[in-house]
Amino acid sequence: xxxxxxxxxxxxxxxxxxxxxxxxxxxxxxxxxxxxxxxxxxxxxxxxxxxxxxxxxxxxxxxxxxxxxxxxxxxxxxxxxxxxxxxxxxxxxxxxxxxxxxxxxxxxxxxxxxxxxxxxxxxxxxxxxxxxxxxxxxxxxxxxxxxxxxxxxxxxxxxxxx
Numbered sequence: 055x056x057x058x059x060x061x062x063x064x065x066x067x068x069x070x071x072x073x074x075x076x077x078x079x080x081x082x083x084x085x086x087x088x089x090x091x092x093x094x095x096x097x098x099x100x101x102x103x104x105x106x107x108x109x110x111x112x113x114x115x116x117x118x119x120x121x122x123x124x125x126x127x128x129x130x131x132x133x134x135x136x137x138x139x140x141x142x143x144x145x146x147x148x149x150x151x152x153x154x155x156x157x158x159x160x161x162x163x164x165x166x167x168x169x170x171x172x173x174x175x176x177x178x179x180x181x182x183x184x185x186x187x188x189x190x191x192x193x194x195x196x197x198x199x200x201x202x203x204x205x206x207x208x209x210x211x212x213x214x215x216x
Contacts, residue, residue, distance in 0.1 A: 061119075064119075068173065071166070074169065081135045082105070085158075085159065090152055093211075094152050097203060119185070130165060164200065174193055
């Protein structure tokens with residue numbers, strides 16, 4: 055894909071996060087199954103459901119600009135999820151594994167926060183008002199998920215892991 059202007063870069067980054075969200079949807083069930091803390095399992099399951107809505111929003115944005123999400127794989131997310139998958143194979147106590155799952159999930163959240171923040175900025179600059187609004191919703195949800203993970207970590211998981 056040739057990237058000669060901001061619109062082309064916007065499409066490129068939309069496809070990147072679209073791929074990332076699909077990868078996350080595949081990885082979350084394994085993380086949910088591996089979590090022993092009920093609050094952590096609940097937070098991850100809630101985020102799985104939110105991620106499905108985010109994929110739908112991305113599809114709406116892509117349709118609005120006459121594009122589709124095919125043709126690109128998010129290598130950054132692939133790496134983050136591979137690290138998380140490797141963590142699940144470690145010989146760790148349930149409590150330490152829960153803390154590690156939160157760490158891995160927050161790395162993913164921060165990647166998504168950066169991606170959606172950039173996309174909102176691009177959408178605004180390009181005059182894609184509807185896209186900006188939809189992407190802002192996803193950005194807010196990612197920030198909320200990150201905060202929820204911090205609360206779960208600080209309220210119980212990190213204490214148990216210590």
